[in-house]
């Protein structure tokens with residue numbers, strides 16, 4: 001059994017803390033040394049991806065210190081315990097089993113006589129069979145016509161991951177003839193969200209997936225009622241247009257009002273649930289079950305790499321440890337994710353939840369306060385758009401923000417134009433290469449307003465093309481990175497008590513049970 005200790009009690013952390021400012025990245029990345037680093041500091045990932053950390057503030061000394069930290073914090077032992085069914089989620093006394101939904105790792109985890117891996121696989125098969133029947137026309141609307149659109153109703157983990165993955169593969173599926181149905185998403189309780197989506201679809205040919213693990217989320221239940229109301233008004237029977245993805249114990253599971261119900265359970269956290277029916281139903285309907293299976297295969301292959309004790313051969317753990325060095329030793333407050341891929345436009349939003357809901361904590365897994373900083377602020381936008389927005393602060397602001405670039409050699413649609421001797425794809429890739437060097441090396445200018453100090457660390461994940469398998473690997477990489485960081489910080493990364501208070505107060509506002517500032521704000525907003 002691994003022992004769980006606070007980061008600041010580890011001898012390897014004291015050693016690491018002594019390495020503040022150890023590498024001058026501007027110097028390290030200049031000239032031939034820089035070229036050597038780019039070749040050397042690269043770790044293969046699954047599905048043809050690679051994690052390149054040449055422009056991070058590391059050298060052999062820092063990497064050795066990180067390796068010692070990985071050993072002392074028993075990161076791999078903890079990962080093994082996690083996927084073998086230990087109660088890692090101490091806050092809610094639950095296991096954490098999202099890896100079992102996609103991988104061959106680990107022993108059988110049996111709960112109440114049910115093998116959890118078999119349960120997840122069976123639910124994936126249920127989603128796949130349902131999707132196939134919709135595609136072949138075995139399941140149709142009341143008039144025997146095929147459904148053409150699928151709309152997911154969910155929020156948080158029941159929205160962000162699936163939405164990011166759908167957007168990531170929409171063009172790929174079109175270019176590879178696997179596009180089956182258009183998908184849309186309703187998440188916000190703002191009535192304009194549901195109304196606008198409903199106005200954009202042909203209701204009679206639309207399927208709606210109500211996705212809520214708990215089956216109690218206010219926004220999702222409200223939007224479900226909103227949609228039902230619209231279906232009834234259009235003379236349609238909601239139960240012929242809706243299915244549910246939920247846990248077996250949730251109120252939704254008991255309803256007869258759905259075409260089918262696909263189940264998940266409490267051992268897969270919402271923000272890690274894209275690989276369950278939460279992502280599986282909509283992605284199988286939109287692109288076909290085979291595409292969803294390829295996402296799972298990519299994730300599984302990345303998970304396998306994450307079991308390697310050697311940090312140089314474990315890109316997920318290495319990325320996590322470098323992040324800890326940047327956060328706790330270098331003192332950087334944020335991390336930005338910058339995919340140079342329009343298809344990944346919602347990927348940073350998904351990672352925001354994954355990372356900040358997991359590691360935005362001030363007490364350790366035993367409920368005791370920690371004396372060191374934990375999860376950074378995460379934000380991001382696709383490049384090159386971000387360059388014309390917030391890169392000013394990244395280049396010349398007073399905070400140093402570590403950057404995580406993602407870039408692919410090929411576009412998904414392959415439609416391109418050559419202008420002034422380069423294609424748009426080449427322009428995109430040229431920009432990411434330029435940015436890495438600009439951030440690292442800077443540029444001296446006597447006019448301080450035009451001076452770039454450099455010294456701003458970045459990494460890049462590169463690949464041939466964004467495909468279902470490479471997307472799965474990317475997803476698993478960040479999930480595993482966040483998990484390893486939670487282990488290092490001795491946090492429980494798998495509950496989210498910090499989202500409760502606002503929900504409770506909102507209920508009081510709606511019940512007109514307010515006083516003080518809450519009452520004045522309620523009046524201000526005319527509730």
Ligand SMILES: O=P(O)(O)OC[C@H]1O[C@H](O)[C@H](O)[C@@H](O)[C@@H]1O
Pocket residue numbers: 155156157158211212213214215216217220270271357496499
């Ligand atoms: O799937 P649900 O039970 O509806 O939960 C949806 C979301 O809401 C909660 O407030 C949590 O913050 C998220 O982690 C969760 O993903």
